[in-house]
Amino acid sequence: MRTVIQGGTIVNEGKTFDGTIVIEDGKILSIVGDYKSPTTFDEVIDASGCFVLPGIIDDHVHFREPGLTEKADIDTESRAAAAGGVTTYFDMPNTVPQTTTLEALEEKFALAAQKSHVNYSFFFGATNDNISLFPQLDPHRIPGIKLFMGSSTGNMLVDRRESLEQLFSSTKLPVMAHCEDTAIINRNMAEAKEKYGGEPKVIHHPEIRSEEACYESTRLAIELAKKYDARLHVAHLSTAKELDLIPISHFSHLSNITAEATVSHLYFCNRDYASLGTRIKCNPAIKTEHDREALQRALTDGRITVIGTDHAPHLLSQKEGGCAKAVSGMPMIQFSLVTMLELVDNGILSLERLVELMCHNPARLFEVRHRGFIREGYQADLVLVRPNTAWVCTKNLIESKCGWSPMEGHMFLWRVERTLCNGHTVYADGKVDASYIGQPVTFR
Numbered sequence: 001m002r003t004v005i006q007g008g009t010i011v012n013e014g015k016t017f018d019g020t021i022v023i024e025d026g027k028i029l030s031i032v033g034d035y036k037s038p039t040t041f042d043e044v045i046d047a048s049g050c051f052v053l054p055g056i057i058d059d060h061v062h063f064r065e066p067g068l069t070e071k072a073d074i075d076t077e078s079r080a081a082a083a084g085g086v087t088t089y090f091d092m093p094n095t096v097p098q099t100t101t102l103e104a105l106e107e108k109f110a111l112a113a114q115k116s117h118v119n120y121s122f123f124f125g126a127t128n129d130n131i132s133l134f135p136q137l138d139p140h141r142i143p144g145i146k147l148f149m150g151s152s153t154g155n156m157l158v159d160r161r162e163s164l165e166q167l168f169s170s171t172k173l174p175v176m177a178h179c180e181d182t183a184i185i186n187r188n189m190a191e192a193k194e195k196y197g198g199e200p201k202v203i204h205h206p207e208i209r210s211e212e213a214c215y216e217s218t219r220l221a222i223e224l225a226k227k228y229d230a231r232l233h234v235a236h237l238s239t240a241k242e243l244d245l246i247p248i249s250h251f252s253h254l255s256n257i258t259a260e261a262t263v264s265h266l267y268f269c270n271r272d273y274a275s276l277g278t279r280i281k282c283n284p285a286i287k288t289e290h291d292r293e294a295l296q297r298a299l300t301d302g303r304i305t306v307i308g309t310d311h312a313p314h315l316l317s318q319k320e321g322g323c324a325k326a327v328s329g330m331p332m333i334q335f336s337l338v339t340m341l342e343l344v345d346n347g348i349l350s351l352e353r354l355v356e357l358m359c360h361n362p363a364r365l366f367e368v369r370h371r372g373f374i375r376e377g378y379q380a381d382l383v384l385v386r387p388n389t390a391w392v393c394t395k396n397l398i399e400s401k402c403g404w405s406p407m408e409g410h411m412f413l414w415r416v417e418r419t420l421c422n423g424h425t426v427y428a429d430g431k432v433d434a435s436y437i438g439q440p441v442t443f444r
């Protein structure tokens with residue numbers, strides 16, 4: 001099977017050029033500037049007017065399966081991924097059962113092999129008691145360990161100092177950490193309830209899940225990672241203050257300590273609570289305009305290494321209430337690329353840098369094999385995006401099971417035209433090919 005993508009503008013490894021990509025049996029066979037070949041192809045894709053990027057690698061999603069499938073499942077959310085130009089995702093362990101045993105991890109791989117329409121892998125969740133399992137984890141199959149440092153996600157919270165010390169000293173895998181200090185959050189919540197009543201309005205969410213709660217936890221994680229020379233990837237930075245703790249990663253030489261920013265924290269700020277309410281309630285909280293601008297600046301100065309989504313769907317009915325009752329998290333994977341392209345239009349970052357942060361760097365950081373770059377011999381994970389094509393995000397376009405998006409009603413100027421996963425068109429003309437099943441990602 002030979003496919004050719006011609007007429008498009010390729011964006012890869014800091015360069016933007018008109019070129020042709022030839023795909024054979026799911027892999028990139030050649031990339032050429034000026035291609036004139038008499039060879040016949042099984043499939044010719046006309047990319048005229050489009051930019052051709054490596055498929056997005058989203059290092060942070062919650063697809064809710066198994067156990068929470070009223071909110072989302074691997075089938076529906078991987079459709080949303082395909083429609084959004086995301087060809088690979090790493091799912092988080094706070095499902096039911098939690099992915100904190102080898103059996104639970106195998107169950108997820110088995111489910112994805114049945115129903116994931118793009119490529120997949122799964123983080124293993126750390127608890128206070130399962131660090132002894134780490135040596136049995138296959139470093140070629142998983143991106144790393146997910147650590148909830150004093151966050152409120154089920155009982156996966158690792159809060160004992162000796163467990164944290166043991167964890168950072170026992171693995172060379174990347175440790176991706178959710179950093180928020182529970183003691184500070186609980187204190188803030190008690191104060192807020194006293195001040196505002198039992199159900200504080202969502203506008204107070206960033207006072208409860210405060211800058212201080214984030215900073216103290218991130219500071220501790222970095223201190224421990226440095227002490228044991230561990231690899232730490234701080235998930236979803238949300239404050240300007242935490243950025244001071246993050247070392248600068250120069251181009252492809254990533255520091256041992258890196259940070260992720262999410263599309264939500266880069267796009268929204270506390271002013272948006274007025275119009276979007278609990279739809280944009282997430283943990284850590286979306287904070288001030290000042291914080292958002294600092295995060296946006298950090299996209300280009302080497303302190304933010306990866307853009308993920310923390311795609312975390314819930315039913316709208318579960319979003320009712322305020323700070324105490326409404327659940328935290330929002331769906332974003334289907335519109336992450338087009339939202340970030342809007343930031344490109346706004347001059348926040350270049351298209352080449354976007355590709356660095358959403359494709360190349362996740363591949364480098366987690367040592368993904370043969371994906372994340374447009375290179376000969378690599379898997380043909382590609383996305384075609386078209387600029388200057390206005391469309392409005394409406395309910396009927398949403399693939400996620402929850403059926404809503406914080407981007408509803410928004411007019412986008414970029415459109416995902418086509419997504420190829422391992423050389424197969426998994427999304428085009430507004431339709432997902434749900435007969436296609438992606439591959440497990442390999443690492444290292």
Ligand SMILES: [Zn+2]
Nearest residue numbers: 060062092310
């Ligand atoms: Zn998350």
